[in-house]
Amino acid sequence: MTREPHGPDSGRSVIRRPASIKDVAAAARVSPTTVSHVLSGNRPVNEQTAARVRSVVNRLGYVPASLARSLQAGSTSVIGLMIPDISNTFFAELAKGAEDAAHDLGYGVILCNTEFDAEREDRYLGMIRSRFIDGMVYASGSPPSRRRLEALMGRFPIALADEEVDGLEGALIATADHEAGGRLVGEHLRELGHRRALMLTGPRELKSGVARAGGFVKAFQGQVTERVGDFKEYSGYRLVSELLAAGDPDFTAVFAANDLMAFGALLALREAGLSVPHDVSVVGFDDIRAASLAHPSLTTVHQPAYDVGRTATAQLLQYVTRGEVPPASRHTLPVELKVRASTAPPAR
Amino acid sequence: MTREPHGPDSGRSVIRRPASIKDVAAAARVSPTTVSHVLSGNRPVNEQTAARVRSVVNRLGYVPASLARSLQAGSTSVIGLMIPDISNTFFAELAKGAEDAAHDLGYGVILCNTEFDAEREDRYLGMIRSRFIDGMVYASGSPPSRRRLEALMGRFPIALADEEVDGLEGALIATADHEAGGRLVGEHLRELGHRRALMLTGPRELKSGVARAGGFVKAFQGQVTERVGDFKEYSGYRLVSELLAAGDPDFTAVFAANDLMAFGALLALREAGLSVPHDVSVVGFDDIRAASLAHPSLTTVHQPAYDVGRTATAQLLQYVTRGEVPPASRHTLPVELKVRASTAPPAR
DNA sequence: GTAGAGATGCAAAACGCTTTGCACAACGGG
DNA sequence: CCCGTTGTGCAAAGCGTTTTGCATCTCTAC
Numbered sequence: 001m002t003r004e005p006h007g008p009d010s011g012r013s014v015i016r017r018p019a020s021i022k023d024v025a026a027a028a029r030v031s032p033t034t035v036s037h038v039l040s041g042n043r044p045v046n047e048q049t050a051a052r053v054r055s056v057v058n059r060l061g062y063v064p065a066s067l068a069r070s071l072q073a074g075s076t077s078v079i080g081l082m083i084p085d086i087s088n089t090f091f092a093e094l095a096k097g098a099e100d101a102a103h104d105l106g107y108g109v110i111l112c113n114t115e116f117d118a119e120r121e122d123r124y125l126g127m128i129r130s131r132f133i134d135g136m137v138y139a140s141g142s143p144p145s146r147r148r149l150e151a152l153m154g155r156f157p158i159a160l161a162d163e164e165v166d167g168l169e170g171a172l173i174a175t176a177d178h179e180a181g182g183r184l185v186g187e188h189l190r191e192l193g194h195r196r197a198l199m200l201t202g203p204r205e206l207k208s209g210v211a212r213a214g215g216f217v218k219a220f221q222g223q224v225t226e227r228v229g230d231f232k233e234y235s236g237y238r239l240v241s242e243l244l245a246a247g248d249p250d251f252t253a254v255f256a257a258n259d260l261m262a263f264g265a266l267l268a269l270r271e272a273g274l275s276v277p278h279d280v281s282v283v284g285f286d287d288i289r290a291a292s293l294a295h296p297s298l299t300t301v302h303q304p305a306y307d308v309g310r311t312a313t314a315q316l317l318q319y320v321t322r323g324e325v326p327p328a329s330r331h332t333l334p335v336e337l338k339v340r341a342s343t344a345p346p347a348r
Numbered sequence: 349m350t351r352e353p354h355g356p357d358s359g360r361s362v363i364r365r366p367a368s369i370k371d372v373a374a375a376a377r378v379s380p381t382t383v384s385h386v387l388s389g390n391r392p393v394n395e396q397t398a399a400r401v402r403s404v405v406n407r408l409g410y411v412p413a414s415l416a417r418s419l420q421a422g423s424t425s426v427i428g429l430m431i432p433d434i435s436n437t438f439f440a441e442l443a444k445g446a447e448d449a450a451h452d453l454g455y456g457v458i459l460c461n462t463e464f465d466a467e468r469e470d471r472y473l474g475m476i477r478s479r480f481i482d483g484m485v486y487a488s489g490s491p492p493s494r495r496r497l498e499a500l501m502g503r504f505p506i507a508l509a510d511e512e513v514d515g516l517e518g519a520l521i522a523t524a525d526h527e528a529g530g531r532l533v534g535e536h537l538r539e540l541g542h543r544r545a546l547m548l549t550g551p552r553e554l555k556s557g558v559a560r561a562g563g564f565v566k567a568f569q570g571q572v573t574e575r576v577g578d579f580k581e582y583s584g585y586r587l588v589s590e591l592l593a594a595g596d597p598d599f600t601a602v603f604a605a606n607d608l609m610a611f612g613a614l615l616a617l618r619e620a621g622l623s624v625p626h627d628v629s630v631v632g633f634d635d636i637r638a639a640s641l642a643h644p645s646l647t648t649v650h651q652p653a654y655d656v657g658r659t660a661t662a663q664l665l666q667y668v669t670r671g672e673v674p675p676a677s678r679h680t681l682p683v684e685l686k687v688r689a690s691t692a693p694p695a696r
Numbered sequence: 697g698t699a700g701a702g703a704t705g706c707a708a709a710a711c712g713c714t715t716t717g718c719a720c721a722a723c724g725g726g
Numbered sequence: 727c728c729c730g731t732t733g734t735g736c737a738a739a740g741c742g743t744t745t746t747g748c749a750t751c752t753c754t755a756c
Binding site: 072074 | 733734735736737738740741742743
């Protein structure tokens, strides 16, 4: 434990002031202007002088303060990504796509995880108003924040990813083709020979869920019993259990509007002594990780969460880089039916 | 389609210059100083004047530019979170914890998703050197970036979360108690009556996996066959299949160093006609979502990913807010054994 | 009547960079 | 010999804040 050499400043691990462009200029006996030009290559500099400057830069470990640079440039090359829950694999995939797209253009992404908390959403919305971020990809959606968002939309670059609530038109939107997904499921079950299905939907307010159900009903062309769930596992379990308890089930297939509810349905069927897919087929939506790992593995619709995030971000940045607010436009991304072990022709 | 009223500036959705403090000052016939004081409450201002200023602020929709503020203050209230893959639920949970902790202190989090790509890691490390972020929570770890990290550690606030590679000492570290997790599994299997186990480890370089194996072997006190995997599902499948094909298995239980490999093992056992847990018990590590959804549900060790992220961040910020570099310290977080349906006493 | 104190508001510096305009020298072409 | 050009580098303004340090003015107390 050696004693530190000098002064009161010694031992403590306080961060000392980093070298500024002035320090470099002084040490190289040139003006800050010249240093800037050497580093940016913005104007020619005598090679000998430039070499001297570079050597000082290295010696001092000088790195330009990006804050000052951003202030001067009027943009930060950072955007925000507003999502309700990063631990939800759907949003995690979406975030990955957004990060990739941003990275491609040299942009950074601030993670705005909201838990649908209005106070939190407000704080993050403040980042764009105070111009700390150049734009925002918005995939959240508590109703109060939606209203505030609308006010911002004309003045700041904002894009909607997988918008699930209506009332937000006139924006740049990237979303999966929910209706087509529902249609694919309908066709699949019909072709297997099913004629009576149980459809577990999400809350009515969420557009995506409604679109899934709509596409399904249209394509299935059979008898469909609808029950409203909340996209959580338990609601799938509860709804199916109730129907089974009420008597002989009037369906040979279950289409849940997302995988979680499908898992709940699986559990309820198993508890009732019904075998999947022999007695009843089950289909989900999302293709979360667990869908392929579960037993039986779940037939489901793969949502391109990654592409949704990537597209929304890439589109947004196209305008941000030009200092413009994006115009209204919709980008619908294709979905894919993953047929696995939970569907089969009906036994009866 | 009505024609826009005036000038060349009209129709285009270009963002127009937002109001600055000077604009507000001019409109309220005071100095920028006074505006600043009204807004910050830093010095008293005549109530009548203040009211006038506030009204102008509202009318103009003035929001202080945080960039300028940060430049002046010398910090941005943003930190970075470096992780290899946000779509991995473990890191997503960790990120959520980090975001929560940051939010509590008014900090933002920049998502640095690296895919173990050195170029990408470098770019993000650049953000801290250019002082765009006040600190960094580091949960990634490609070897090249590790070396660069070491150089930065003394000069910038950096914390390690769930560090999985060695060579990085002298840092602030938050990690799960991997060894204790292994021990819990060992005790559990021993108490069930198992005497011969197969241990599927991760790569030798990853400290956490080594610790899990170490704890297990110590506590199990039986015969342990070790096989080295790579933490991916397929390696679990392959290793178990190979052993089964080679003849009568010399184990009644399998402990995989993570859930994914455990799933692979499950699959291999099922294909070989062995029943889990009747013929063989299987245990994983991590407690990812699919663990509870799989069939049979997986006995595993729950890792506090959220807490790891939260703790690392909270600890880091404690020093960042004081403008200090954190000292070396280790925070080990407790794990928990989740006993589910994949373990039972051995049949033979 | 006057000194000290409080209230009130402004000017100016500072944060660290980029960019524009300008000065000076050297040089070649007409 | 003069003018235009090219090379080289600096001074200064500007980006939008916050934070001193001062200058007034008005009280209050003695």
